[in-house]
Amino acid sequence: MKSKILVTGGLGFIGSHTVVALQEQGFDVVIIDNLSNSSLDVLAGIMKITQISPEFENIDLRDKEAVVNFFEKYPKIIGVIHFAASKAVGESVENPLLYYENNLTSLIYLLKELSQKDEANFIFSSSCTVYGQADTLPISENAPVKKAESPYGNTKQIGEEIIQDSCKVYPQISAISLRYFNPIGAHPSGEIGELPIGTPQNLVPFITQTAIGKREQLSVFGNDYPTIDGTCVRDYIHVMDLARAHVIALKSLLEDKLEKNYDVFNLGTGKGNSVLEVIESFERVSGKKLSYKIVDRREGDITAAYADTHKANSELNWKAEHSLDEALKSAWEWEKRVAQIEKEE
Ligand code: UD1
Numbered sequence: 001m002k003s004k005i006l007v008t009g010g011l012g013f014i015g016s017h018t019v020v021a022l023q024e025q026g027f028d029v030v031i032i033d034n035l036s037n038s039s040l041d042v043l044a045g046i047m048k049i050t051q052i053s054p055e056f057e058n059i060d061l062r063d064k065e066a067v068v069n070f071f072e073k074y075p076k077i078i079g080v081i082h083f084a085a086s087k088a089v090g091e092s093v094e095n096p097l098l099y100y101e102n103n104l105t106s107l108i109y110l111l112k113e114l115s116q117k118d119e120a121n122f123i124f125s126s127s128c129t130v131y132g133q134a135d136t137l138p139i140s141e142n143a144p145v146k147k148a149e150s151p152y153g154n155t156k157q158i159g160e161e162i163i164q165d166s167c168k169v170y171p172q173i174s175a176i177s178l179r180y181f182n183p184i185g186a187h188p189s190g191e192i193g194e195l196p197i198g199t200p201q202n203l204v205p206f207i208t209q210t211a212i213g214k215r216e217q218l219s220v221f222g223n224d225y226p227t228i229d230g231t232c233v234r235d236y237i238h239v240m241d242l243a244r245a246h247v248i249a250l251k252s253l254l255e256d257k258l259e260k261n262y263d264v265f266n267l268g269t270g271k272g273n274s275v276l277e278v279i280e281s282f283e284r285v286s287g288k289k290l291s292y293k294i295v296d297r298r299e300g301d302i303t304a305a306y307a308d309t310h311k312a313n314s315e316l317n318w319k320a321e322h323s324l325d326e327a328l329k330s331a332w333e334w335e336k337r338v339a340q341i342e343k344e345e
Contacts (some may be wrong), residue, residue, distance in 0.1 A: 004028045005077045005250065007063060008110070010054070010081030011038035013194040014125065015182055016046055016109070017243035018081060020192070023050040025247050030055040030074055032084065037197060045191035061106030071113045077123040079250050082110060085155070088201060089300065092152035103155035107162060113172045121253035122175040123246060124163055128235075128266065129153040130179060133302040137272070139181070140308035141264050149300050160264065167262035174253045174261045180269030181235035181307050183242050185327035186334035193334030194239075203278060204236070204328065208335035211288045218290060220275050222297035227304055231275035235268035235306035238322035238330070242267055248318045258315065268307025269320040285329040 005022055009015040010031030016038075023046075031043075031054050046051050059066045061084055071077065084104045086092065090097040107124075114120035130153065131139050132146030148154035160177045167175050184204040186193030199215075200206045209215045223230035245267050250260050273281070279290055291342050310316050 001030045002029050003078045004074060005079040005081065005082045006032060006074070006077050007054075007083065007186060008032045009038075009085065009104070009125075010056075011035065011040070011042040012083055014180070014239060014242055015081075015083040016042050016192045017187055018083070018240045018246045019046055019054055020049050020187065020246045021243040022250075023052045023054065027247075030057065030077070032057050032059045032070065034058060034060040034084070037086075039145055039341050042192055044197075045056065048188065048191045049189050061339045063108060064109050067109040069112060078119060078255060079123075080110060080114065081246055081250065082107065083125045085125065087152060089150045089152045090201065092155075096151035099151045099155055103152075104158060104162070107159050111163065111166050111173070115166065116171050119173055121250060122173060123249055123253070124159060124177045126160055126174065126177040126179045127153070127156045127306055128179050128181045128265070128268070128307065129134050130157050130160065130300065131305065137264065137304060138306050138308035141266055141311050164262050171199045171261055173267040174256075174258070176249050176253065176258075176262075177264045178217050178245065178249060179264060179266050180242060181237050181266070181305065183239050184236050185238040185240065185322070187240065187331040188200065188330055188333075190337040191332050193331070193338070195338070203234075203275065204331050206243060207279065207290060207333050210292075211282070211286060211290055211332070212335050212339050212344070217289070218279075218292040219295040220292055221277075221295060221301060223276075224297075225303045227274055229276045230275050232263070232301055233272040233274050233304035233306065235270070235272055236278065236327060237267060237269050237320055238327040240330075241269075241320040241322055245312065245318045248316050252316055262316075265312045265316060266307040266309060267312060267320075267323075270307055270309040270311055271324075272304055272306035273324055278328070281324050282328045282332070285325050286332045
C-alpha cells in the first residue's frame with residue numbers, strides 16, 4: 001500500500017487547490033471534509049482537472065471516534081495538511097464557543113492520532129491575522145504575535161501553540177504553520193475556486209459578485225487610513241501560489257530538510273496593494289467598470305499588512321509567481337463560470 005497524505009477541508013477553497021497540486025506531484029490523497037462550507041461538486045472539479053479521483057471521507061473532526069476509526073482505516077498516512085476550520089471573523093465574535101470547539105478540538109484529535117505514529121508530518125493553515133497591526137512592515141515571522149482581535153484569530157494563535165507544544169514532546173511529529181496573507185484567485189481551468197456562502201465578507205469575492213450583478217455595489221471600508229490613497233493595504237496572494245507552497249512545505253518535512261521539527265512561514269507576495277489598487281486592477285483585467293462607494297471604516301480592520309517573504313524564499317525555496325492582475329483575472333473567470341453553472345441549473 002502506498003503512503004498517503006490526508007487533506008482535511010480538502011473541498012474548501014485553498015484545500016481543493018492544494019489537493020490538485022499534490023496529485024499533480026504524484027501524491028496519493030485522501031480528503032476529509034464535513035461539507036459544512038463546501039460541496040461534493042468540488043470533488044468532481046478536482047477529478048476533471050487531474051483525472052484522478054482522491055479518496056473522500058465525510059467526517060466531522062469533532063467526532064473523536066470517527067477520527068480514531070479513520071486512522072485505523074488508513075494506517076499509511078504520513079502527512080496531514082489541516083485546512084478544516086471555520087473562518088468567518090464576524091461569526092466567531094457572535095459564536096465564540098463554536099469556533100473554539102470546531103477549530104481546536106479537531107486539531108487536538110488529529111495530533112493525538114499522529115502522536116501514536118512512528119513518523120508524522122503536519123501542516124497547519126494559519127493566518128497573518130496572528131500579527132494584528134504589526135509595528136513594522138513588511139511583516140517577518142519574528143514580529144510579535146499580538147492579542148487576537150477575534151475568537152477566529154485566537155484559534156489560529158492557540159492552534160499554533162498547541163502544535164508547538166506537541167512537537168516538543170513528540171519529536172516524531174514534524175510540523176509547519178503557514179501564515180497566509182490574503183488568498184484570492186482560482187484555478188486557471190475554471191473548475192474550482194472560492195465559493196462563499198451568503199454575502200461574501202472578503203474583498204475579492206465581493207468585487208466579482210458585484211461585477212457579475214449579484215451585488216449592487218461594493219462598499220470600500222474607509223479612505224482615511226495613512227496609506228498611499230487612504231484605503232487599507234493588504235498582500236493578495238494567488239491561491240495557485242499558495243497551493244504550491246503547501247506541497248513544497250510538505251516535501252521539506254518528508255525529506256527532513258528543515259532544521260527544527262516545528263517552524264512557521266509567511267506566505268505572501270511581499271507586495272502591498274490598497275483596496276483602490278485592487279479595484280483598478282480588477283477593472284483592467286475584466287474590462288468592467290465596478291460600482292463602488294466609500295463608507296466608514298470596518299471595525300477591527302488594520303491599516304496595512306504585507307509579508308516579508310525572505311524566510312519562505314530561502315528555507316523552502318518558494319516564491320509567489322503570479323501577479324495581482326493574474327489572480328484577479330482568474331477570480332473573474334471563475335465568477336463567470338459559477339454564473340454559467342447557476343444558469344444551467
Ligand atoms: C480577513 C479577516 C482575517 C482573515 C482573512 C481571511 C477581518 C477583519 N479580517 O482579512 O482575520 O484571516 O480575512 O481571508 O475580517 N474591504 C472592503 N469592502 C469589502 C470587503 C473588504 O473595502 O466589502 C477591504 C477591507 O477593509 C480590507 C480589504 O478590503 O482593507 C481586505 O479585506 P478582507 O478580504 O476582508 O481581508 P482582511 O480584512 O485582510
